[in-house]
Amino acid sequence: MKKMLIALIAFAFTSTSSFAGPKIEVLHWWTSGGEAAALKVLKDDFAANGGEWLDMPVTGGGGDAANVALKARIVAGDPPSASQIKGPTIQEYDQEGVVAPYNIDPIAQSEGWDGLLDPMIAAVHKCQNNSGPYCAAPVNIHRIDWMWANKAVFDANGISVPTSWDELNAAAEKLQAAGIIPFAHGGQAWQDATVFEAVAMGIGGNNYYKNCYVDLKETCLRSETTVKVFDQMRKLQGFTDEGSPGRDWNVATGMVIEGKAGFQIMGDWAKGEFTAAGKVPGVDYYCAATPSNNGYLYNVDSFIFYKTSDPDKQEGQKLLAKLMMGKNFQKVFNLYKGSIPARLDVPMDEFDKCAKTSNSDIKTAGASGGLVPSFAHGMAQGNTMKAALQDVITEHFNSDMSSVDAANALADSVLDNM
Amino acid sequence: MLKWLEKNLPKIVMAPAVGLIGWFVYGFVLWTLYISFTNSKILPKYELWGVGQYVKLWGSRKWLIAVDNLLIFTALFLIFCVVIGIILAIFLDQKIRAEGVLRTIYLYPMALSFIVTGTAWKWILNPTLGIQKMFIDWGFENFTFDWLVNREMAIYTIVIAGVWQSAGFVMALFLAGLRSVEDEIVKAAKIDGANLFTVYWKILLPMMRPVFFTSFVILVHISIKSYDLIVALTQGGPGISTTMPALYMTQTAFHKSQVGLSAASAMMMFMAVAAVIIPYLYSELRRENAR
Numbered sequence: 001m002k003k004m005l006i007a008l009i010a011f012a013f014t015s016t017s018s019f020a021g022p023k024i025e026v027l028h029w030w031t032s033g034g035e036a037a038a039l040k041v042l043k044d045d046f047a048a049n050g051g052e053w054l055d056m057p058v059t060g061g062g063g064d065a066a067n068v069a070l071k072a073r074i075v076a077g078d079p080p081s082a083s084q085i086k087g088p089t090i091q092e093y094d095q096e097g098v099v100a101p102y103n104i105d106p107i108a109q110s111e112g113w114d115g116l117l118d119p120m121i122a123a124v125h126k127c128q129n130n131s132g133p134y135c136a137a138p139v140n141i142h143r144i145d146w147m148w149a150n151k152a153v154f155d156a157n158g159i160s161v162p163t164s165w166d167e168l169n170a171a172a173e174k175l176q177a178a179g180i181i182p183f184a185h186g187g188q189a190w191q192d193a194t195v196f197e198a199v200a201m202g203i204g205g206n207n208y209y210k211n212c213y214v215d216l217k218e219t220c221l222r223s224e225t226t227v228k229v230f231d232q233m234r235k236l237q238g239f240t241d242e243g244s245p246g247r248d249w250n251v252a253t254g255m256v257i258e259g260k261a262g263f264q265i266m267g268d269w270a271k272g273e274f275t276a277a278g279k280v281p282g283v284d285y286y287c288a289a290t291p292s293n294n295g296y297l298y299n300v301d302s303f304i305f306y307k308t309s310d311p312d313k314q315e316g317q318k319l320l321a322k323l324m325m326g327k328n329f330q331k332v333f334n335l336y337k338g339s340i341p342a343r344l345d346v347p348m349d350e351f352d353k354c355a356k357t358s359n360s361d362i363k364t365a366g367a368s369g370g371l372v373p374s375f376a377h378g379m380a381q382g383n384t385m386k387a388a389l390q391d392v393i394t395e396h397f398n399s400d401m402s403s404v405d406a407a408n409a410l411a412d413s414v415l416d417n418m
Numbered sequence: 419m420l421k422w423l424e425k426n427l428p429k430i431v432m433a434p435a436v437g438l439i440g441w442f443v444y445g446f447v448l449w450t451l452y453i454s455f456t457n458s459k460i461l462p463k464y465e466l467w468g469v470g471q472y473v474k475l476w477g478s479r480k481w482l483i484a485v486d487n488l489l490i491f492t493a494l495f496l497i498f499c500v501v502i503g504i505i506l507a508i509f510l511d512q513k514i515r516a517e518g519v520l521r522t523i524y525l526y527p528m529a530l531s532f533i534v535t536g537t538a539w540k541w542i543l544n545p546t547l548g549i550q551k552m553f554i555d556w557g558f559e560n561f562t563f564d565w566l567v568n569r570e571m572a573i574y575t576i577v578i579a580g581v582w583q584s585a586g587f588v589m590a591l592f593l594a595g596l597r598s599v600e601d602e603i604v605k606a607a608k609i610d611g612a613n614l615f616t617v618y619w620k621i622l623l624p625m626m627r628p629v630f631f632t633s634f635v636i637l638v639h640i641s642i643k644s645y646d647l648i649v650a651l652t653q654g655g656p657g658i659s660t661t662m663p664a665l666y667m668t669q670t671a672f673h674k675s676q677v678g679l680s681a682a683s684a685m686m687m688f689m690a691v692a693a694v695i696i697p698y699l700y701s702e703l704r705r706e707n708a709r
Binding site (some may be wrong): 071395397401 | 443459460461462477478480540544545546547564566567569653654655656657658659668672673674675676
């Protein structure tokens with residue numbers, strides 16, 4: 001609140017000054033160590049190009065507080081120049097008529113974003129029905145379907161990285177018999193959904209995933225395959241410990257790092273916890289994709305640009321869009337953040353083993369049709385549908401609901417929110 | 419001039435406050451009411467849409483779970499707070515030593531924010547960290563106390579934490595009430611041969627009617643608004659089993675991008691609070707007018 005006030009005061013003062021040149025006001029929640037350091041790179045770049053950066057950081061609740069602040073600003077008719085918004089929410093904001101694609105689209109065309117991004121990821125950032133001008137700029141790609149495993153624990157129990165869900169179950173049973181918690185999991189709705197989508201893509205396959213969770217086909221949601229996915233979720237639930245419900249994801253990661261638990265299924269931000277603990281991929285821990293047929297669940301962070309009549313700010317939006325998609329920022333930012341660059345031509349030399357795997361897998365997946373958007377992280381569906389799916393998944397995972405009932409409840413919940 | 423000022427000064431001083439409250443409380447209540455009749459999704463929209471949001475709200479499983487939880491929580495929270503509060507107040511009323519210290523101890527939880535209470539109880543009740551682990555470590559291998567992670571029982575853990583927080587406050591209310599009763603009444607009853615139990619049960623507690631009423635109003639509106647305690651303790655989980663209306667409201671507005679639906683749920687909560695507060699205000703005002 002205080003920061004916001006300061007930002008607003010700063011804004012009030014600077015807007016009366018006679019500065020002429022690119023200017024940008026950015027609402028974001030990248031305030032923690034690595035993210036703040038990465039953002040500083042962008043700020044410095046922006047200043048070096050003669051721009052003026054008005055920072056509006058809003059911390060708290062993983063973006064919840066920023067979301068509230070953003071809505072208040074939009075309702076008041078004074079949106080920031082740019083803010084963090086992702087997935088289909090980009091199009092939802094455009095339908096509200098507050099987004100200004102026309103300022104950044106010329107940059108996207110002249111910089112050739114269509115050629116730099118995977119077509120699926122490019123589509124998410126365009127305004128109307130995934131076509132037309134660019135509304136937003138992507139900064140990174142997170143992979144969701146990762147399995148983080150403690151190598152020492154796996155070695156001691158004679159387990160190698162599982163390549164099928166049956167192997168994974170067998171490995172978990174082995175760990176359980178050895179008195180180790182097999183599956184470190186935090187029982188929060190979004191974490192349940194994160195695991196669910198990895199299972200759905202793995203067991204159902206890429207086309208099943210697209211039919212069910214991207215296109216929301218009722219027959220698919222009620223199908224035998226969905227029942228199998230819920231069966232596997234029930235098995236995974238049996239591999240968690242009693243303290244799991246409500247646990248934060250990083251606490252679960254800590255259990256894997258300490259060797260109290262075997263593995264965790266979580267997006268690549270979990271890597272930051274291993275790195276902070278001084279662990280090395282391939283030596284201390286495994287980062288492996290969860291079993292699937294060359295699938296890749298992506299989650300992209302983006303910035304959208306709002307309408308403004310101030311020519312300085314329009315210039316600022318153009319400059320920011322250009323720098324955000326620039327090789328330098330994409331590399332440095334993602335080195336800090338644990339994700340990989342959204343543009344696929346950034347050299348990966350300085351990245352670690354996990355990021356390199358992610359970068360090569362996304363190319364394979366893109367070519368074979370396995371590149372699918374994460375619904376748990378708001379890439380496949382808007383917020384309403386995401387919550388509709390998530391509610392059922394978490395209810396099933398935390399109760400004794402049968403898999404058939406869960407599949408039907410999933411379809412009903414989707415239909416209710418259509 | 420001076421006379422006019424003297425006469426109107428209170429009104430002038432009060433005017434800004436009345437204006438601000440009028441706008442920021444009642445103005446926004448009306449705004450929310452209006453939004454609840456629109457089809458607002460990610461941002462507020464102003465075309466009227468009818469009662470669709472209310473129909474949707476009462477067809478939503480999650481909302482029905484939230485209402486059920488509210489009824490369970492309110493009933494138990496009220497009963498336990500009042501019963502424990504009265505018992506503590508009666509004990510403290512026995513002119514015991516160190517009353518000041520004990521009173522402070524019981525009242526102290528009230529000084530904490532619900533977030534702190536929720537977080538502390540989350541650790542105490544967590545089966546792998548708290549009470550259960552303690553007993554198992556002491557050698558009671560089969561001891562289980564897993565209410566927090568059991569979806570049938572989790573709502574009761576919220577009651578435990580809520581009662582722990584608020585029972586001391588009810589105690590203070592009753593203690594003040596008991597102290598305000600004139601000694602003569604108790605003495606007279608004792609002369610007539612009433613024992614201590616009868617004195618409290620038949621004479622003093624019936625005299626506490628206004629205190630019961632005040633506790634009821636305060637506790638019920640705390641429970642309808644309860645949000646922070648749930649966020650800290652269970653986040654509505656396991657699954658969605660401990661969702662409460664206030665949590666539903668914020669999740670619907672800011673996570674589900676359903677501003678209209680969220681406004682409808684806010685209005686339902688507003689009406690529930692009004693149903694409790696208005697009779698209270700009415701009876702209070704009537705009593706004042708009667709004086």
